[in-house]
Amino acid sequence: MKAAIWMASGRGIALLLCFPLLALLIEAGLxxxxxxxxxxxxxxxxxxxxxxxxxxxxxxxxxxxxxxxxxxxxxxxxxxxxxxxxxxxxxxAMPGYLVAYVYTDLLDYAGWVQQSLRNLFGWQQPGDYYFPPIRxxxxxxxxxxxxxxxxxxxxxxxxxxxxxxxxxxxxxxxxxxxxxxxxxxxxxxxxxxxxxxxxxxxxxxxxxxxxxxxxxxxxxxxxxxxxxxxxxxxxxxxxxxxxxxxxxxxxxxxxxxxxxxxxxxxxxSLLQPTAAxxxxxxxxxxxxxxxxxxxxxxxxxxxxxxxxxxxxxWDGEWPAGLWDASFNSLQVAGWAALVASIMALLILFSQRLNLKLAWPRQWAGLGYAMPGTVLAIGILIPLTATDFGLNALLAGLGQPEPGLILTGSLFALIAAYVVRFIAMALGAIESSYGRIPPSLDMASRALGHGANSLLWRVHLPLLRRGILTGALLIFIEAMKELPAALMLRPFNYETLATLVYQYVKAEQLAEGAFPALLIVAVGLLPLLFMNHYLGERKS
Missing domain, CATH: 1.10.3720.10 (MetI-like)
Incomplete structure (x- = not known):
């Protein structure tokens, strides 16, 4: 493809990622x-x-x-x-809400730490001592x-x-x-x-x-x-x-x-590691x-x-729905990491072809700080309108209506994860791009390489660490994401995060320990691989 097509694709992806924000602006304005x-x-x-x-x-x-x-x-x-x-x-690999549950159980007034202190020093009333409130x-x-x-x-x-x-x-x-x-x-x-x-x-x-x-x-x-x-x-x-x-x-x-x-x-240019x-x-x-x-x-x-x-x-049996929720989490997180990494690479490559084109990268990363519930609103507004429009169009043509093919499937949830976490891939890949001097691009152009060859033969080998880092960070965060999963998951579709939430909401933290540990375990594997692959020096 020509450079103009690559730059247009970067702009188009950035605009597409801004659709939830645009939907919120319209809803807020009306x-x-x-x-x-x-x-x-x-x-x-x-x-x-x-x-x-x-x-x-x-x-x-x-x-x-x-x-x-x-x-x-x-x-x-x-x-x-x-x-x-x-x-x-x-x-x-530890979701923040899980760590909050654990430390509250340990440090609250009825927790193990304060009970031990009261038994040790003979304190009887809350006014007998001061303990910083965890909540x-x-x-x-x-x-x-x-x-x-x-x-x-x-x-x-x-x-x-x-x-x-x-x-x-x-x-x-x-x-x-x-x-x-x-x-x-x-x-x-x-x-x-x-x-x-x-x-x-x-x-x-x-x-x-x-x-x-x-x-x-x-x-x-x-x-x-x-x-x-x-x-x-x-x-x-x-x-x-x-x-x-x-x-x-x-x-x-x-x-x-x-x-x-x-x-x-x-x-x-790092020719050798700095002496320890x-x-x-x-x-x-x-x-x-x-x-x-x-x-x-x-x-x-x-x-x-x-x-x-x-x-x-533990009673010898795994909690009901645990394995289905595990597969669902792996599936959604994997697709989100793949799609977001590809989109981030295209956005930053288009910016590399035109260094003055900074807005696509900046706009594409805004979804990271959108709360899951608000992001769900922003995703549902355009997708629902698309579903209804498509059904109305097919009904007018005398064709069977497909139903909610976007909002009733995994598409909405994966789209929310991509919008939410693409900033991680953008940051990681941009950091790797910062170590590639523009003179290398000019040398490649002087040798007759076009935009396609520049991306595949020059940039990708040098960006593989940044791409891998961003993809793994997205995967880990998608495994832990709770609000967007609660609002956008298909009917009767549980992820590990929503399964843990159901237990904790019912004050059954012990029963939710198994899916919580699975979230941690699944997040550990890419973390260990990332550190092995990205390790700077051997001891």
Whole structure:
């Protein structure tokens, strides 16, 4: 195909991904503002402040947890680095709402921790002592940070590991110590990768519903859900969702500004790995303890509690519908990862052919921060209109009506996952594109290669790591997605996430431990493969 066709395809895909947003804009514009004005005068400012506090707190804590871990693994020689390298990403396999359920069960007033403290110190009444409430904004920030910090860790680890050794050695020869080299050289060079990770954390936090709902923390996502399902006001829900999307746009803008001119310094040719630093014994012990604490709190402890629950209720038979839900989750997540990766590659390749064409990539990633319930609305509006129009057309032609072929099938659910998670593929592939200098494209053109040959022979071999990373991240997130699956799944169609939700909603967390552990187990396989394939250096 010619370059013009590739660029047109990138624009077309980006516009297609914007259809849910366009549907929300139309719905919001056609609806009265009475309910929105009432909410603004009563509870909406509180929801907005909670959302802002949740995002700021989670982003800051993920930065403090993920960036140092990435530097320690990529640049330091510590015992068990190979094991720690892959273990630090294990929390990505844990859905945030599952970790919230587990920690609430452990840390609430009736939980094991407070019961043990009361028995140990003889406390009788709640007023005898103070224990930070887990069902609070701070608790939500802590839980979300434990499962989202791997985004920052993965990208910062890759950035620190790909630093040109010539630059590091030059700084050392000029008398820069470890701390000055890290602050004045390494951190500024890796800042673009860290900014991408933090933007993913911010968008994921803005879109979270399960954790904040369980902790009773009112945010914009819970407001949208309450207005739609409680008041039955689809238009007001769409209007609030536009405010949430404004926060997303601000997040993306801040990420772009923070990267700025630093992007050009990422185009370094890595001929050999940077020499690992040898830490002093006491510092090494503290570093290993810090990394182990992340693994225990983010994965081992929640997973161990779920295994204990599963062992308690095991009666020799698997829960009903478990295997069907497992197959359904694998099917939907696999298709979503494949379709989203192809679309992201086409969008970014069209941008590569015309560097001034930036809007398709920016617009295509907006769906990441749309709450699942709002995304379901945006998906259902155009697909329902298409189904009804197609049925009316065929009926007018005297043909049998096919029924709801889009909204009544997996198409709607897969479409929602693609719109929701394509930002992950865009970020991963764009990061890989940042290490391919434009001069390589010009050299290929000078040798007579067209757009097709440039993509297949030059770009794809260099982008395979970014494509694989994005696809695996989408697969893992699609396995855990709950709100969109609840609203868009076909009749009598369960995924692992919806099956767990049914148990937890009925206060049967122990019975939901088996499907919860399957979500974790299925997410572990691609995570382990990704770390093995993308590992920067061997210990």
């Amino acid at each position: 609806s009265p503002l009475d309910l929105l004005a009432h909410l603004w005068a009563t509870v909406l400012p509180t929801y907005l402040l909670n959302s802002a506090g949740l995002v700021c707190g989670t982003v800051l804590l993920c930065l403090l947890l993920g960036a140092p871990a990435g530097w320690l693994i990529a640049r330091c020689q510590i015992p068990g680095r190979r094991w720690l390298n892959w273990a630090l990403v294990l929390p990505l 609070s904004l701070g608790g939500a920030i802590g839980v979300l940070s434990l499962v989202l910090y791997p985004y920052v860790y993965l990208l910062s680890r890759a950035g620190f590991g790909e630093l040109a050794p010539q630059l590091v050695e030059s700084a050392r020869m000029q008398g820069y110590g470890h701390w000055r080299r890290w602050w004045h050289l390494e951190l500024p060079l890796v800042r673009p990768a860290i900014a991408v990770g933090l933007s993913l954390v911010a968008m994921e936090t803005l879109a979270d519903f399960g954790t904040v709902s369980y902790f009773a923390v009112p945010t914009l996502t819970t407001a949208i859900n309450d207005v739609w399902l409680g008041y039955g006001e689809l238009g007001a829900a769409a209007q609030i969702s536009l405010g949430l999307l404004a926060l997303v746009g601000l997040t993306l803008l801040m990420e772009r500004v923070s990267r700025g001119r630093q992007q050009r310094y990422q185009r370094q 630093l040898v830490l002093r014994p006491i510092v090494c012990v503290l570093a290993v303890g810090y990394l182990l604490a992340l693994i225990v709190l983010g994965f081992l402890l929640p997973c161990g509690v779920l295994m204990y629950y599963a062992w308690q209720v």
